[in-house]
Amino acid sequence: MCIFCKIVKGELPANKVLENQEFLAFHDISPKAPIHILIIPKEHIENFQSCPGEVMGRMTPFIQEVARIFELDKTGYRLITNNGKNGGQEIMHLHFHMLGGAKLTWPYQAIEQEAKRNI
Ligand code: AMP
Ligand code: ZN
Numbered sequence: 001m002c003i004f005c006k007i008v009k010g011e012l013p014a015n016k017v018l019e020n021q022e023f024l025a026f027h028d029i030s031p032k033a034p035i036h037i038l039i040i041p042k043e044h045i046e047n048f049q050s051c052p053g054e055v056m057g058r059m060t061p062f063i064q065e066v067a068r069i070f071e072l073d074k075t076g077y078r079l080i081t082n083n084g085k086n087g088g089q090e091i092m093h094l095h096f097h098m099l100g101g102a103k104l105t106w107p108y109q110a111i112e113q114e115a116k117r118n119i
Contacts, residue, residue: 004093008042017069022055023062025098034101035070035077039063045094048081063096072100 006012007026014026017037028036041059045051067073077100082089 002044002091002093004038004040004091004095005044008040018062018066020062023059025062025066028097032097033078033099033104035072035099037066037070037098039066039096039098041094046092047083047089047094049083051094059096063098066098067100070100072098075100078104 001009001011003012007014008024014024017025017027019025019042022043023039023041025037025039028038039059039062041051041055043055045055063079064073067077077098080097080099081087081095082097
């Protein structure tokens with residue numbers, strides 16, 4: 001079982017922010033911004049590429065509610081999902097990173113050599 005499924009089942013601890021029957025939001029264990037929340041479906045879906053559109057339709061208002069909890073709806077935030085190897089996905093359970101609480105830099109750079117190899 002993947003570690004996010006273990007969090008859903010309560011077998012691993014998490015600093016939870018919001019949950020309903022279908023989705024869960026919790027603090028990232030290694031924050032990359034002052035506010036760094038992970039938002040997941042409770043069902044094991046590998047990544048965005050394999051996520052049914054209807055799930056995203058229900059997940060969208062949940063994500064927006066998480067933003068309101070931290071007032072990021074007013075100040076702004078970045079929503080990222082790393083998809084697959086080149087996307088840098090390490091945990092193979094769909095998750096969105098919500099990053100905020102400071103002005104974030106943009107753009108992210110692809111690693112040059114890797115980028116060339118994979119064009
Ligand atoms: P990704 O590279 O997109 O798969 O992101 C995985 C994220 O999960 C990273 O930002 C990790 O810091 C975070 N993470 C790993 N284990 C845990 C955990 N037990 N609780 C909360 N966040 C975690
Ligand atoms: Zn899982």
